[in-house]
Amino acid sequence: MDVAIVGIGIHPFGRTPERTGLQQGAYAARLALKDAGVEWKDMQFGFGGSASAGSADALVNELGLTGLPFINVANGCATGGSSLLSAYNAIKSGEYDIGLVSGFDKHDRGAFNADPKELGIGEWYGETGMMMTTQFFAMKIQRYMDMYNISKDTLAKVAEKAFINGSKNPNAWRRDPIALEEIANALMISDPLTKYMFCAPGEGGVGLVLCRADKAKQYNDNPIYLKGAAFRSRRYGSFEVFAPSQALEQVDGPTVDASKAAFEMAGVGPKDIDVLQLQDTESGAEIMHMAENGFCEHGEQEQLINSGATQINGSMPINTDGGCLANGEPIGATGLRQVYETCLQLRHQAGDHQVPNEPQLGYTHVYGAPGISAVTVLQR
Amino acid sequence: MSTQLPIAEGLFTWPSENPALLGSRCQSCGIADFPVKKSCMACGSEDVTTEELPRRGKLWTWTIQGFMPKRPYKSDETMETFRPYGVGYVELPGAICVESRLVENTPEQLKIGMEMELVVDTFRHDEDGNEVVSFAFKAV
Ligand SMILES: [Zn+2]
Numbered sequence: 001m002d003v004a005i006v007g008i009g010i011h012p013f014g015r016t017p018e019r020t021g022l023q024q025g026a027y028a029a030r031l032a033l034k035d036a037g038v039e040w041k042d043m044q045f046g047f048g049g050s051a052s053a054g055s056a057d058a059l060v061n062e063l064g065l066t067g068l069p070f071i072n073v074a075n076g077c078a079t080g081g082s083s084l085l086s087a088y089n090a091i092k093s094g095e096y097d098i099g100l101v102s103g104f105d106k107h108d109r110g111a112f113n114a115d116p117k118e119l120g121i122g123e124w125y126g127e128t129g130m131m132m133t134t135q136f137f138a139m140k141i142q143r144y145m146d147m148y149n150i151s152k153d154t155l156a157k158v159a160e161k162a163f164i165n166g167s168k169n170p171n172a173w174r175r176d177p178i179a180l181e182e183i184a185n186a187l188m189i190s191d192p193l194t195k196y197m198f199c200a201p202g203e204g205g206v207g208l209v210l211c212r213a214d215k216a217k218q219y220n221d222n223p224i225y226l227k228g229a230a231f232r233s234r235r236y237g238s239f240e241v242f243a244p245s246q247a248l249e250q251v252d253g254p255t256v257d258a259s260k261a262a263f264e265m266a267g268v269g270p271k272d273i274d275v276l277q278l279q280d281t282e283s284g285a286e287i288m289h290m291a292e293n294g295f296c297e298h299g300e301q302e303q304l305i306n307s308g309a310t311q312i313n314g315s316m317p318i319n320t321d322g323g324c325l326a327n328g329e330p331i332g333a334t335g336l337r338q339v340y341e342t343c344l345q346l347r348h349q350a351g352d353h354q355v356p357n358e359p360q361l362g363y364t365h366v367y368g369a370p371g372i373s374a375v376t377v378l379q380r
Numbered sequence: 381m382s383t384q385l386p387i388a389e390g391l392f393t394w395p396s397e398n399p400a401l402l403g404s405r406c407q408s409c410g411i412a413d414f415p416v417k418k419s420c421m422a423c424g425s426e427d428v429t430t431e432e433l434p435r436r437g438k439l440w441t442w443t444i445q446g447f448m449p450k451r452p453y454k455s456d457e458t459m460e461t462f463r464p465y466g467v468g469y470v471e472l473p474g475a476i477c478v479e480s481r482l483v484e485n486t487p488e489q490l491k492i493g494m495e496m497e498l499v500v501d502t503f504r505h506d507e508d509g510n511e512v513v514s515f516a517f518k519a520v
Contacts, residue, residue: 129465237422
């Protein structure tokens with residue numbers, strides 16, 4: 001049974017003091033239901049997640065107590081992708097015809113601070129100042145830049161593009177472009193990454209209504225089909241966050257494995273994709289993820305970025321809504337924001353940030369701690 | 381006279397004239413791990429032994445921590461006295477890459493591939509005034 005996305009809804013990302021995270025999730029869910037022309041009572045199941053804004057299944061208190069099965073999903077930054085995959089499988093199995101996927105969050109200001117105990121690491125690791133996601137990303141791109149001869153200018157260019165794209169997206173948090181020099185010369189957070197090269201924890205919500213592909217046209221003239229969806233965790237030897245040690249011999253990370261699996265399911269390859277969203281927790285991540293998802297060879301990124309390929313009008317438009325850099329990262333919502341944006345693009349309804357030439361195939365990728373990736377291939 | 385206490389038991393040999401980090405070695409597949417674990421991260425075998433890791437290695441990657449982390453970070457510093465610190469992975473030959481604070485704390489001092497060696501020294505003081513000892517690597 002193929003699966004389609006027939007309803008999409010978003011609550012603007014950023015800071016919304018007047019609404020809780022849960023209310024932002026409900027707001028997005030209501031828009032998604034309306035978009036599909038259905039009611040909450042029509043939903044046969046729900047999957048959702050939030051890291052800091054309560055249990056997603058509490059959405060039923062906002063939307064109505066209909067008795068449906070609603071399951072909380074928690075998978076770090078890949079929570080949204082994991083919720084989507086759960087719904088995809090629930091429909092694909094033939095068990096359900098239609099259901100809701102939800103992701104929302106509301107985080108405190110400042111960097112995430114993690115607790116070593118939750119990951120089975122000794123207290124000393126946090127106490128000595130090594131348990132920082134920012135450090136991990138900086139160390140990963142530092143080595144990558146050294147191996148593949150990528151310059152610091154390229155890091156700044158990725159952030160510059162994100163803020164330009166965000167300025168065209170009414171739901172983005174950061175809506176003002178920032179000059180390249182300002183990005184490059186901003187406060188150094190963790191060498192080589194400055195403060196504008198990192199995304200910040202934020203707020204937002206996304207809802208999606210999924211249904212059996214053969215019933216999709218009943219709900220929407222413009223259904224978007226899930227042609228591939230895959231989730232993978234790390235293998236021994238991939239370079240991951242919150243690891244007091246790393247293997248001497250490196251292997252491909254979970255992104256490479258999830259990407260290959262999703263492309264194989266979809267029966268298409270990276271060259272066929274017209275618009276793509278890649279996890280950009282910081283600008284180095286977008287660069288590394290271009291290659292890890294198969295869109296170029298390692299080391300080709302600098303030339304592609306300099307040529308404008310990754311811009312909205314380019315041959316490989318990446319993070320057309322501004323990505324995490326311009327939208328911030330509400331953990332539960334971020335993977336679904338990518339899917340929301342890709343559906344808009346494939347419906348040709350993205351307005352000022354629309355990719356030209358009527359894109360037909362889209363791609364999303366979320367990556368999160370402690371080394372997991374979720375990928376989708378979407379088709380008009 | 382204050383006492384020196386290791387930040388965690390079993391992380392490195394202590395007290396010791398010449399401290400070394402302690403790792404585990406899988407007797408089934410041969411891979412090393414740090415810190416010591418009860419099973420192997422690669423194959424899941426519980427047949428692991430503890431060994432001293434090499435004291436010297438090469439810098440595998442690095443960064444500089446530019447701001448004072450929130451808890452669980454626990455040092456003697458205040459926002460006013462905080463100084464950026466280096467962090468990196470050091471490749472210990474035949475064993476594993478170990479994440480560590482680095483004595484060097486500016487980008488100019490650090491280069492991937494440079495030789496580093498283990499140092500063990502006071503990291504902070506505890507509530508009773510004891511010296512809490514931790515490990516770092518410094519350029520040779
Ligand atoms: Zn083993």
